[in-house]
Amino acid sequence: MSTDNPVLTVTDLEVHYGARRRRRQALNGVSLEVGRGEVVGLIGETGSGKSTFARAVLGLVPFSRGQVLIDGEDVTGHSQRKWRELRRRGVIQYVFQDPLRSLDPDATIEDSLVEPLLIRGDSRADAVARIRPLLSRVHLDDELLPRLPGELSGGQRQRVAVARALVTEPALIILDEPVSALDSANRVGVLEILKELRSAEVSLVFISHDLGSVAGVADRIAVMYQGQLVENGPARDVITAPQHVYTRLLIGSAPTLRSAAANRSERAALRALLHA
């Protein structure tokens, strides 16, 4: 893992929504770097700007200021055509929260898996040959290929979504709440797969509202609050010695198996501090 050749470098990113008087700032000067093979947990509550950050990095929403480098390429001010070329190379991929919505209900699992390869121009035969070894990597059976997404369990579907993100051998995958729609058994299964990916040369940005759900897989944790990055550091440091009040509240609020009676007054104090 080296940070001298980062996969993603975001500097001073600003995103606005709405026009004129309704104009509202969604991201306010966010800077973040993701090293090769690094797993970054991006944490924030609803409306904190974490999803906007991901969408800006993917070129889905325009940003008004700042600079974004993806695998060394400056994408600031890229045209639609240039974005399309970049995406076709499959350097950056995205996994949605709900695979039932992000997989075409009328396309077989095989169709969904080969789609990114066909888009970049591979032949169908090559593409199919490429996806086979991936299936074992996400612990799925070949038999699922001719099925439709509706015929799979939630956990299987999310593993298909992860496999789809892997087909182009990306340098970076952004995952938006990839396990929060799954039940315990499947959550562990998907987290296990993501953990195994770390040995491969792929960086992950793991977006979640729950610090607890990424603590086990992230090398580094970044916390967003009201459009700003308020915390950014190695997972251990952020969790054991948080700097910002919001991070302290976030850690104090994460459900743990310990008795929480003692934390209740602490949380109340942090809330008062945060809203002051």
Add this chain to the structure above:
Amino acid sequence: MTTLSEQRVVAPPVTDEVVLAVHDVRIYDQVNDREIVHGISFQLTPGKVVGIVGESGSGKTLTCRAALGILPEHFAVSGGQIDITGRNIAQLTPAEWTDLRGATISAVFQDPASYLNPSIRVGSQIAEVIRVKTRASRRQARHRALELLALVHLRDPALVYDQYTFELSGGMLQRVLIATAIAADPTVLIADEATTALDVTVQAEILDLLADLQERTGLALLVVSHDLAVVAQLCDEVLVMREGHVVEQGPTTEVLQHPRHEYTRMLIAEHEQYGLDRYLDEH
């Protein structure tokens, strides 16, 4: 008129009277002709908190619905008995049910917005419940509703009273629903995945609120969640359900320290491996 909190603090119920008794309850699906819940038993006394943990489809929500007498169509209690404050609910008439719900047993669910009318101010909806349940006057009901909104830690009760659902966040809506649920001073409150859709910090706020209410008013709580940690934080006793079977049941500390069933061990391992716990242990 004394405030709600004063009333309750002055006379906290200290009886050991069982307010909700679920005895070997089985629930049957008449359409698919199979049993969904294969026997569940627990007892709630005032101030006690019992938690049920399980995945969707484990039968935990059906159990709650059975206790509230609102099982979906084609589902029926096929065995066992449920008593609310000593009365067997199987023998209740619809009129008696209406009296019981809200006043004795009440509930909050996952999606608060769908339980409130979007075109009526939230305060009026709470006041309506109070007027129906306690036959209070309009003025009294409004006064009481404002008290309740303060009790659930909403920062500006008077403002929230006149707002509509779309003006409130998910956490605020859930607090409004809790206020509505406790409006008629129930003895039992069921919280079925009440914090699932909320942000972590808001979830903690709601859980703290429930703990607070339980301590201050002696409310008996039944907390249902898919997350063992949520239940562990709040409950005295835990039931772990899987595919309609209760696979583990006992005092929370006992279950967490000496889990007997493999499934419970998996739930605990998930938190220890992937959750915050592994870092916090280092403290």
Add this chain to the structure above:
Amino acid sequence: MTRRVFALGTGRLAVGILVFIGLLAVLGPYLAPHDPLASSTTTLAGSSWKHWLGTDYLGRDVSSRLLAGSRTSVLGSVEVALVALVVGVVPGLLSVYLGRVFEWTSLRLADTLIALPFLVFAVAVTALLGNGITQAMLVVGVLVSPLFFRVSRAATLAVARSQYVEAALISGASIGWVVRRHVWVKVLPAIAVALAQTIGVGFIVVSSLSFLGIGVQPPAPTWGGLLASDLNYLHFQPYAPIAPAALIMATVWGCNLLADAIRDVSGENGRALVNTRKARANGARLLPVESRTG
């Protein structure tokens, strides 16, 4: 989808009816036992060996006129449907992707077309372009096209905003790819339903136009024209309108049945419906159906 339509009893019935009508349209003129335009002195005769369905007020053989008229009637309604399809679906799809100006213009144009009164407009345009069946049906097709515009636009909109389309875009897909791979499959059932409906409508329109003397000119026979003249002689031949009416009704019914079948089998629910039926039917009975269509 074809296989799923055939799995439904109503689907097979609909296709059966439409194949029969199609055969009539192709072979009808050759099958006619008499010259459909030749009159004779035996007017308003009843059914006999020589004249299966009797003769009309000029002594022409009714069965020959029905058979000879089938081609014009069927072709006319198919023309209406195809014109409406082309004029409606393409802008319907594009209105989602070509930006605001095109979207606004096409929507207003569709609204305008809906507001125009059908028959009056058809009369006006045939007066302009000449009174022929092709011109008349072209006009009607354009007037019906807003149905296709709306249906295809609605289906496209629903798909365009879906996450799987966004997922494809993130993988670098172009709009053309998205339309071919994702949108088209979802829009097709909706269009098929509209198409079947329109053919039914087209039939009635061909008939009502020739009833008014627009499009097909007497003495050339159409089913609608036959029906109109038969109605004048109800007093002598009360049973005469039954045959042309039955043919028109059968075609419209077949189209509607097919439209219903397509709607039933498309989408998630449709698939589930067919699957349960498959599960219930025994495998032996079902296999031939599968192999026949697949």
